[in-house]
Amino acid sequence: VLNTQIINKNITISGPVTSVGFDDSGATASNGGAVILNASGTLSTTGIVTSGGNGTGFAGGNAGNIGLTGGTGISFAGNSLANGGTGTSTGTRGTFTASGGSGAVTLGSTNVSAASVVIAATGITSSGGTVDAGAGTIQLDGNTTGAINLAGALTTTNATAGAVDIGNATSVQLGAVTASSGGISVTGSGNVTSTGAMSAGSDNTLAATGASADVSVSNTITRSSNAVADTTLTVRAGNNIAFNSSADVVTNGSFKQNVILNSNPDATGAYRLGNGLTPPKKIKDAPPEYPAI
16 A cells, blocks of 8 residues: 655554465465555554465465655554564564654554564553563664663563664663563663663673663563573663663673673762672771781
8 A cells, every 4th residue: 555645644553464475275275465654644554364274284374564654753553573474484474664754653562573573763652561572673763863762571582782773862761572582772962761680692682872861770670591601781871771670781601791880970979789799988098908918
């Protein structure tokens, strides 16, 4: 579906869009078809399914790709599913891409399931649901001036350093993020807040780059047992770093996890760990000790 007008023309789809492959008990199931929606204004959807058909005694079909463009934003009121069909072998997932242009991508509490997920918009929000990229990557881009605020979960089994890449945003607020075998990178020019559990199998970075920007962690950050080498957790802020009382850092597996806290390069901020950790107070100088002669 393509809106051919130049600007500000909306597309609203009040029912689900399905392009699902046929099930087949006598041969490999058929593939799902791609769904491409392009609006110069706002795009509103109520569910998209491009999954492959299921095979009985044969392979499942492959899913089609989902590609969505809204010049002034995209809103979701239903799930976006590009799953492979089941059978003697499971079909491949399709990819999911969403570009919100000058507007926000509003996922609501919907689910996204695809081979990889790329969302770029001037703001990305969710109130629940799960974005599941299977063994693919998740890339969320705030178009420089957009905030990313996710109450829903992100999950992938991708084993690369860029399994989850969230950035080019103002503030970033995260729910649960799981990259069980790969790395996580989160960057915002404003505050970065992690309220959900976070798990990575490789390096993990939380960076709030603005001079007055803080990083706040209120849940457990776990290095998973899937790590195949030593890893590093880096938390970097232009101002303060706070690990609140409900936060923790856990290392699983046989490899080391290095932890780097790097805050306030202008020395105006502070660390706060748990309910508060301060350096010991100097009472007096200890007398020197010399070896016996």
